[in-house]
Amino acid sequence: MRFIETKLAGTFIVEQERLEDERGFFARTWCRHEFGEHGLTSALAQCNISRSSRRGTLRGMHYQLAPHREAKLVRCTRGALYDVAVDLRSESPTFRDWVAVELTEDNSRMLYVPEGCAHGFQTLVDNTEVFYQMSESYDPDAARGVRWNDPAFGINWPMNEAPIMSARDAHYADFTC
Numbered sequence: 778m779r780f781i782e783t784k785l786a787g788t789f790i791v792e793q794e795r796l797e798d799e800r801g802f803f804a805r806t807w808c809r810h811e812f813g814e815h816g817l818t819s820a821l822a823q824c825n826i827s828r829s830s831r832r833g834t835l836r837g838m839h840y841q842l843a844p845h846r847e848a849k850l851v852r853c854t855r856g857a858l859y860d861v862a863v864d865l866r867s868e869s870p871t872f873r874d875w876v877a878v879e880l881t882e883d884n885s886r887m888l889y890v891p892e893g894c895a896h897g898f899q900t901l902v903d904n905t906e907v908f909y910q911m912s913e914s915y916d917p918d919a920a921r922g923v924r925w926n927d928p929a930f931g932i933n934w935p936m937n938e939a940p941i942m943s944a945r946d947a948h949y950a951d952f953t954c
Contacts, residue, residue, distance in 0.1 A: 779794060784871065786891075788894065792886055835900075847911045848911070899934055899936060
């Protein structure tokens with residue numbers, strides 16, 4: 778795997794190194810040892826999958842409070858999405874900054890989102906499926922979110938007008954430090 782640092786502290790694009798032949802390809806998508814070598818959380822507590830039927834669906838921006846803060850590794854297994862991480866760590870040099878990457882079934886890229894960052898995405902095509910690996914299990918009492926269009930972050934979404942989203946995600950309050 779190739780680990781590409783982003784402008785957001787501790788956030789990486791992870792690319793597969795494919796071994797191809799006449800049968801197709803083989804690639805590693807997870808290795809506890811390699812993640813640990815890069816100083817990334819290598820514990821796995823939970824894996825989830827989501828499928829969004831319609832282009833323009835926006836899910837996020839989600840995170841969990843300590844002691845349930847979670848790192849995420851996100852991969853698009855079908856379709857395409859615009860994946861976003863926002864740094865909510867007040868001690869971080871990139872506090873309130875964000876980074877986005879297009880994840881598709883064809884490019885096989887993954888986004889590693891460290892603990893203390895909010896995560897969300899917008900689907901770019903119908904029937905997009907996303908696979909998540911998390912370092913902590915979901916805890917509804919620790920679950921929080923920030924609004925997708927909060928001016929504190931200024932995220933440039935590809936489809937900014939009337940995204941398809943849950944009422945919960947649409948009504949998060951403005952972010953306060």
